[in-house]
Amino acid sequence: MQLIGNGGERFDGVREIAVLRGGGLGDLMFAVPAIEALAAAYPEARVTLLGVxxxxxxxxxxxxxxxAFEELPLVPGVRESGEGAPSLADFDARTHGRFDLAVQLHGGGRNSNPFLLRLGALHTVGTATEDAEVLERWVRYVYYQHEVLRGLEVVSLAGAAPVTLDPRVRVSDEERLAVRERLGVTDRLVAIHPGATDPRRRWSPERFAAVALARLRAGDDVVLVGDATDVPAAGAIRAALPDELADRLHDRTGELPLSDLPAVLAAADVLVGNDSGPRHLALAVGTPTVGVFWFGNVVNAGPVDRGRHRVHLSYVTRCPVCGIDVTQVGWTAERCEHDPSYVDEVEPAAVLADVADLLATARR
Known part of the structure; x- marks a missing residue:
């Protein structure tokens, strides 16, 4: 068994495990390999995810x-918003004293470690910034570390060795086929997600439109995915395409239930997107991806292999508007008010070359 980092011995008598991981879709995907490692190391235990x-x-x-799942209450630094969230008192009543091991995979611990300690678990592991309360076993939080490896380093403190470096989310062949039938796809399907939570990570819609146009002209179908915040970008992509290709462009932004997104992404032959949750989910369901990244984000969020996943990097080191250094990111970094794209220096031709190569070479 090879543990990551300092590691630690397994705890005895663990039957109930809590894993704290809130945040967005990408944050969830980063935690999945660590959760799989815990489940393998403690096969008799029940793992409960504390999340959104x-x-x-x-x-x-x-x-x-x-x-099992437990929904997080609204607590600063743990969960900031959400309709219908349980009260902190109700959450405490359901969870306090219930767990033998509590695992913090949620940031640097400034807010998440005190919250985790409320559970009253027998054992705790997690990360800690220099100003965070520490847990029973902990590792220093340093911003520039791949998030998957960070999670695996945390669970190694509890004696859990990695079983995979990629998140894995199961989708059946029947689900994939049903999606393609609903869309009327008979050959190749290219998925495009044009959004990202941070606007600085977004490739411009006209660049995505260039990719969509080239693949439609090559005979592929294209499906646009995303939530309501991605609808304007999807509209700009549609407006840039000729009407005669519209029947093979399927816009599902803003209307696709999140529970259906894994199957739609799994039905695609390749996904093109920014450093975003749907790109990470596409990887998890086994779909090859071509990602457009700011170079610093590749350290924390880039895919491991290049046989199925390609990255295109933008080497912007200063804000294009005010010139402030943007390489010192993380908890305490100075942040200007500007949100220009940091990744628009990536050219569509380079992305299209990798799309074509993956369509020819990647094995699902």
């Missing part, structure tokens, strides 16, 4: 590593 509703929507029935 999207976690259940995406993972319920699609992984054997998570056995």
């Amino acid at each position: 509703p999207l976690a259940r929507s995406v993972l319920d029935g699609r992984t054997d590593a998570v056995h």
Whole structure:
């Protein structure tokens, strides 16, 4: 058994494990390999994910590593917003004293470690910034580390060795086929996600439109995916395409339930997107991806292999508007008010070359 980092011995008598991981879709995907490692190291234990509703929507029935879900209350630094969230008192009543091991995979611990300690678990592991309260076993939080490896380093403190470096989300062949039939796809399907939570990570819609146009002209179908925030970008992509190709462009932005997104992404032959949650989910369901990244984000979020996943890097080191250094990111970094794209220096031709290569060479 090879542990990551300092590691630690397994705890005895663990039957109930809590894993804290809120945040967005990408954050959830980064935690899945660590959760799988815990499930393998403690096969007799039940693993409960403490997260936001999207976690259940995406993972319920699609992984054997998570056995139960608990929705997080609204707590600064743990969960900032959400309709219908339980009260902190109700959450405490359901969870306090219930777990033998509590695992913090949620940021640097400034807010998440005190929250985790409220559980009253027998054992705790996690990360800690220099100003964070520490847990029973902990590792220093340093911003520039791949998020998957960070999670695996944390669970190694509890004696859990990696079983995979990629998140895995299960989609059946029947689901893939049903999506393609609903869309009327008879050959290749290219998925495009034009959004990202941080506007600085977004490739411009006209660049995505160039990719869509080239693949439509090559005879592929194209499906646009994303939530309501991605609807304007999808509209700009549609407006840039000729009407005669519209029947093979399927816009599902803003209308696709999150629980259906894994199947749609799994039905695609390749996904093109920014450093975003749907790109990470596409990887998890086994779909090859071509990602457009700011170079610093590749350290924390880039795919491991290049046989199925390609990255295109933008080497912007200063804000294009005010010139402030943008390489010192993380908890305490100075942040200007500007949100220009940091990745628009990536050219569509380079992305299209990798799309064509993956369509010819990648094995699902």
